[in-house]
Amino acid sequence: MLHKFFRKDPLILVPYRTYGTPQHLYVLGRALEDKKLKIDQKQSIFRTIKNTYKQLESDEIRFADIELEVSEDLPKIHFQANSEGYFKVDKNFDNDFSTMTDDEGWMSYFLSFAEHLTDREIENGNVFQGEVLIPPKTAKFGVISDIDDTILETGVTSFVKWRVLHNTIFKNVYDRIPLEGASDFYTKLHSGIEENQNPVFYLSNSPWNLYQYLKLFLDSNNFPKGPILLRNIKTPFDRTEKAEKPHKQKEILNILKTYPGLNFILIGDSGEHDPNIYTEIAAQFPHRILAIYLRSVKHKRKMKRVQAIIDNYKTTPMLMVNKSEEAENHAREMGWIK
Numbered sequence: 001m002l003h004k005f006f007r008k009d010p011l012i013l014v015p016y017r018t019y020g021t022p023q024h025l026y027v028l029g030r031a032l033e034d035k036k037l038k039i040d041q042k043q044s045i046f047r048t049i050k051n052t053y054k055q056l057e058s059d060e061i062r063f064a065d066i067e068l069e070v071s072e073d074l075p076k077i078h079f080q081a082n083s084e085g086y087f088k089v090d091k092n093f094d095n096d097f098s099t100m101t102d103d104e105g106w107m108s109y110f111l112s113f114a115e116h117l118t119d120r121e122i123e124n125g126n127v128f129q130g131e132v133l134i135p136p137k138t139a140k141f142g143v144i145s146d147i148d149d150t151i152l153e154t155g156v157t158s159f160v161k162w163r164v165l166h167n168t169i170f171k172n173v174y175d176r177i178p179l180e181g182a183s184d185f186y187t188k189l190h191s192g193i194e195e196n197q198n199p200v201f202y203l204s205n206s207p208w209n210l211y212q213y214l215k216l217f218l219d220s221n222n223f224p225k226g227p228i229l230l231r232n233i234k235t236p237f238d239r240t241e242k243a244e245k246p247h248k249q250k251e252i253l254n255i256l257k258t259y260p261g262l263n264f265i266l267i268g269d270s271g272e273h274d275p276n277i278y279t280e281i282a283a284q285f286p287h288r289i290l291a292i293y294l295r296s297v298k299h300k301r302k303m304k305r306v307q308a309i310i311d312n313y314k315t316t317p318m319l320m321v322n323k324s325e326e327a328e329n330h331a332r333e334m335g336w337i338k
Helices: 045-056 159-170 182-191 208-220 247-258 274-284 300-311 324-333
Strands: 011-016 024-033 065-069 077-080 086-092 106-113 128-133 142-146 200-207 228-231 264-269 289-295 318-321
Touching (some): 011 128, 011 208, 024 106, 024 128, 142 182, 142 247, 182 200, 182 324, 208 228, 247 274, 274 289, 274 318, 289 324, 300 318, 318 324
Parallel strands (some): 142 264, 200 228
Antiparallel strands (some): 024 086, 065 077
């Protein structure tokens, strides 16, 4: 019985939903020990806390050798995870991946550990399926949306962020209610006027550890399927250089660079840094940002500051809204949705 107590967890590869082009793949994920995360609709608060702990206290597989296969007709791609188990494939190809996507532009790929570790069990027969979005040619525009307090109330404006901690640790994801009308509005933007399959990208300052939690929230509340872009939280022992730009700004610029022929709608909230980041990007790309929608938060000082930004901003249509219906009416007037 003692050997069972000290037995290590099986290994898994967790691919994140990302995006690409017909000739470019951008694949992200992490090599981990499988903590057997099971999130149920009627789970107890004890199970909820236990699941949160499992997500935050991850055991990475350092420098794992990994293989990526897109098709049996193409050679496998070999690469290595970093010291925290994270991996990235950012690579150009001569192939046309758009012929391998479904109707909404999603292409499947398969990951596996390159060398089977004889002393460790590997889940799923060492085959892990991931998905990358290659927006179809029918897309008329794209949507880039914040998650925190834009479609999911997190409490990022609360004092010392206590509400963020409470909501994340003690609330079952199935009990998290999306902000009113958000799912329906995003679905209309995704569909456009003629079922255009406009791509929707989701951003958050949450750590990658909460990827499964946020993915389940979006899927279970019927938000359009889209890439989910989180961030790696640096530890006190991390000696890597600090990023030049904030996480959200860097991700938005990368999306704009990836799709130079596509214009975008930016959606965020008025509580944190979204107004500054969005207006800076719109000033840099005035002809590519169709509109900026900011959901108002209950914080008088922040609201006053953001309203001053809006009043002095003329580059792009910029609205601070209390309800999704207000942004929806504007989008309909502009001819972007039915």
